[in-house]
Amino acid sequence: MVGHNIVPGTVPTGTLLYHGTWHSELPPGPDWTALEPEHSALFCEISTNDGECWHLTLMTTRPLNVLYFDGTSAAKLSSGTLDSQDIVAWGDVRPEWSFDELSRITALCDWGREYNIDGFVRMEMSFEIMLCNFTSGVRVVSFSNIVDPVMPRSTSSKFSPTFEAVFAGSWHNRYPGETRIQLDLCGFVSFYDTELVPSLVPARFGKERWDHRLLNISTEDVVQVRARLGEVLSRTTVRSTGIDWPTLIRVVVDRYSERLELVRYLLDFAETDGYDQDSTIDYAIKTQVQLRHMLMPYILVDVIPPLLDAETKEAGSDVLDWVRPVHKLCATTHTGTLKDDAMTSSEKLLLDAVRGTTREICRVVTKMWGSGVLAGVDQFMGADSEPDVETIQNLMKTWREDINGLMAWLDWNVWVKCRPACGPEEMCYLTTWPVGFPLPSNRTRIPGPEGGHVHPLPSQLISDPAPMPTTTPVPWRGRPAHGKLAKDWQRPQPRCIRRVDPYDLGVRFAGF
Numbered sequence: 467m468v469g470h471n472i473v474p475g476t477v478p479t480g481t482l483l484y485h486g487t488w489h490s491e492l493p494p495g496p497d498w499t500a501l502e503p504e505h506s507a508l509f510c511e512i513s514t515n516d517g518e519c520w521h522l523t524l525m526t527t528r529p530l531n532v533l534y535f536d537g538t539s540a541a542k543l544s545s546g547t548l549d550s551q552d553i554v555a556w557g558d559v560r561p562e563w564s565f566d567e568l569s570r571i572t573a574l575c576d577w578g579r580e581y582n583i584d585g586f587v588r589m590e591m592s593f594e595i596m597l598c599n600f601t602s603g604v605r606v607v608s609f610s611n612i613v614d615p616v617m618p619r620s621t622s623s624k625f626s627p628t629f630e631a632v633f634a635g636s637w638h639n640r641y642p643g644e645t646r647i648q649l650d651l652c653g654f655v656s657f658y659d660t661e662l663v664p665s666l667v668p669a670r671f672g673k674e675r676w677d678h679r680l681l682n683i684s685t686e687d688v689v690q691v692r693a694r695l696g697e698v699l700s701r702t703t704v705r706s707t708g709i710d711w712p713t714l715i716r717v718v719v720d721r722y723s724e725r726l727e728l729v730r731y732l733l734d735f736a737e738t739d740g741y742d743q744d745s746t747i748d749y750a751i752k753t754q755v756q757l758r759h760m761l762m763p764y765i766l767v768d769v770i771p772p773l774l775d776a777e778t779k780e781a782g783s784d785v786l787d788w789v790r791p792v793h794k795l796c797a798t799t800h801t802g803t804l805k806d807d808a809m810t811s812s813e814k815l816l817l818d819a820v821r822g823t824t825r826e827i828c829r830v831v832t833k834m835w836g837s838g839v840l841a842g843v844d845q846f847m848g849a850d851s852e853p854d855v856e857t858i859q860n861l862m863k864t865w866r867e868d869i870n871g872l873m874a875w876l877d878w879n880v881w882v883k884c885r886p887a888c889g890p891e892e893m894c895y896l897t898t899w900p901v902g903f904p905l906p907s908n909r910t911r912i913p914g915p916e917g918g919h920v921h922p923l924p925s926q927l928i929s930d931p932a933p934m935p936t937t938t939p940v941p942w943r944g945r946p947a948h949g950k951l952a953k954d955w956q957r958p959q960p961r962c963i964r965r966v967d968p969y970d971l972g973v974r975f976a977g978f
Contacts, residue, residue: 468546469537470657475649477530485522486510502634505592519614523607530584540590541899549680581699592635652706653698654812750843757835764795789836796828888962902952
């Protein structure tokens, strides 16, 4: 949820952007646009009661230069979602300013002017672009006074605009993602780059990825990050090797993700199915087959297991020395011949990431496969005698630890899914800001008509877990706020929610 990467990109000519507002004038300065009309329409009549709901549709007239902040970067929380933006905008992290969006967008656009940045891309229930100028690089397609999509609270509605905004955003949850934002990974800048940002290494030690923050970043590292961004954005020509990094990364994910998942399923099912001799050996053989499939291009004809006696088996890891050629070929095939002398610093970082990932996958899978060969469950080698059941049970226990550790370390988003799969009237959903999240205590400076303040969305009108020094939140359109925190707002987990009435986003809230 907390982002640590910043990537330049472009929005192609002819892309539609949407903006919901309460009046019929173009924003005179920086403001927010959505990539889906279901998202922008929620902000139409946001602080008035007269039914004015103006919906602006823009089209890009040239490629827009944008900067993407990854993670749930539009979530106005003090828990880290805005850290990277704060560092770019102000040079330090300001969690107490989490709801000061007007100052944030102004500072970002002021900073980006030197680099001809047109906007900044963030994500909440869908993607948005913080557009710096509504008269540069875009033209008006329509500016319409539409029917307010938010039903009165007294209405018994079978229509949920909030759900539809969530649903529209879900169209881009899977690869290739939001293709209207075309990222340039040759300019990728990451706070996980330990050479660029060494001060964060000890701060992350022993913490889950959920809890990684930028709070302890040193002043020197802030200067380095901003300087690196300046270098990336000042390039007059794009210098790169021409490597298609998204495709290379996807090839690795496609090659291993489903097979690793199947291996874990077989091992888990074998555990729940009991440990009778026939089923144990059967599941061990099935698992070994999947391991061999992953390694098939790398198993050389001269890779032969040694003849083992009792004394050799006690030698520990040395008994797997014979699989080293398999591991080496597996770990180096995708990246071994790529030369980094012509790469940008961003490409070198990506290369190190791909190399480290394939090396660890191949290490674990080769170890598991080699152990299976020695245990006698491989159908091509080492299966001259009947496998020993106790040996196989111990093997599968070790395998289970290996596969769970590897998949936890990889933590790929392709494994974030609802189990069992959702029905035709449902969709798979992760709790997403603002629905079910706490309301930050500092929410006073939000851009509104004539410099006024905009009341939070009803889903935001939820008591913060910590006592707030403010009074009761301002009612939404004169109605009292009500709702509850989602149970998993800090660690969202996939679950099925309904696409038709009765809706269930996990929380109840006014008017949406």
